[in-house]
Amino acid sequence: MFAVVRTGGKQYRVAPGDKIVVEKLEGNAGDKVTLGEVLLAGEGSNLKSTDGLTVAAEIIAQAKADKVTVFKKRRRHNYRRKKGHRQQHTILRIVAIGDYKEVKKAAPKADAKPAAEAKAAPKQADSAAARAKETAEATASEHEASAVVGTPTENPAPDDGKAAKSKPAAAKKAVPAKAKAKTPSTKNAAPAKAAAKKTPKAK
Numbered sequence: 001m002f003a004v005v006r007t008g009g010k011q012y013r014v015a016p017g018d019k020i021v022v023e024k025l026e027g028n029a030g031d032k033v034t035l036g037e038v039l040l041a042g043e044g045s046n047l048k049s050t051d052g053l054t055v056a057a058e059i060i061a062q063a064k065a066d067k068v069t070v071f072k073k074r075r076r077h078n079y080r081r082k083k084g085h086r087q088q089h090t091i092l093r094i095v096a097i098g099d100y101k102e103v104k105k106a107a108p109k110a111d112a113k114p115a116a117e118a119k120a121a122p123k124q125a126d127s128a129a130a131r132a133k134e135t136a137e138a139t140a141s142e143h144e145a146s147a148v149v150g151t152p153t154e155n156p157a158p159d160d161g162k163a164a165k166s167k168p169a170a171a172k173k174a175v176p177a178k179a180k181a182k183t184p185s186t187k188n189a190a191p192a193k194a195a196a197k198k199t200p201k202a203k
Contacts, residue, residue, distance in 0.1 A: 001015065001016070001041070001042070001043045001048075001098075001100040001177070002014065002015045002041070002042060002043070002097070003015075003038050003040065003041040003042075003050075003055055003097045004038070004039045004040040004041075005037060005038050005039065005055050006039055007022050007023065007025070007035055007037065008024075008025075008035045009023070010023070011039065011159070014055060014094045014097070015094065015097070016094055016095065016096055016097060016100060016101055016102035016104075017093070017094065017102040018094045019060065019090075019091060019092065019093050020091075020092050020094070021091050022089065022090055023058070023062070023088075023089065023090070023091050024062070024088040024089060024090050025086075025092075027059045028059065028060065028062075028063070028088075028091070028128050029059055029060060029061050029108045030058070031058070031059045032056065032057070032058055032095075033056075033057045033058070033059060033092065034054050034055070034056055034057070034149075035054065035055040035056075035057060036055075037052045037055050037095075038050045038055060041053055041097065041098070053097070053098050055094060055096070055097050055098075056094075056095045056096045056097075057092040057093060057094050057095055058092065058093050058095055059090060059091070059092060060091040060092065060093050061090075061091045062088070062089075062090055062091075063089045063091055064086040064087065064088055064172065065086055065087040065088075065089055066086070066091065067082065067084050067085070067086050068085045068086070068087075069082065069083075069084055070082070070083045070084070070085060071083075112192025118142065120156060123127045139198050143175070144157070160173075
């Protein structure tokens with residue numbers, strides 16, 4: 001069943017169990033409130049009379065809306081006014097519409113599928129272990145079949161001397177020895193200052 005109620009100058013379509021936010025009503029959390037201004041009521045497409053019909057609700061909490069900034073300005077007159085506002089609200093839970101109350105749904109019954117799956121799990125584990133065992137046996141038999149019967153043939157390592165002779169001489173590259181560090185030349189060095197002239201000795 002549903003109803004259309006008016007409170008705080010606004011209309012709300014409600015049903016038992018619904019939660020709505022309305023303009024502030026007097027009361028504390030847990031108090032019972034009766035909404036008497038019912039405009040419409042019905043169930044499905046069938047409408048019912050609203051004579052004497054009331055909607056029972058319970059206050060869940062008193063709350064405030066988001067802050068709204070009110071700013072006024074008159075240009076060229078040095079006039080500015082700034083104010084903030086938070087509208088106060090009341091959160092309601094609809095308990096009943098007239099004699100019609102909320103019908104609590106029964107908890108869903110536990111399906112039998114989980115139990116069947118739990119029983120099937122050990123069987124699947126056993127079958128997986130049997131498959132793994134068969135696979136291990138098959139691989140072991142393949143290894144045995146592929147084993148060579150008799151003495152293995154000799155496969156000597158290549159002779160290093162023959163391999164060295166077969167390489168062309170051009171392939172050998174002489175590694176140049178590191179050049180000796182040259183002493184810095186003095187050709188471009190600035191000439192040393194001339195020694196002071198010696199005065200001739202007096203005779």
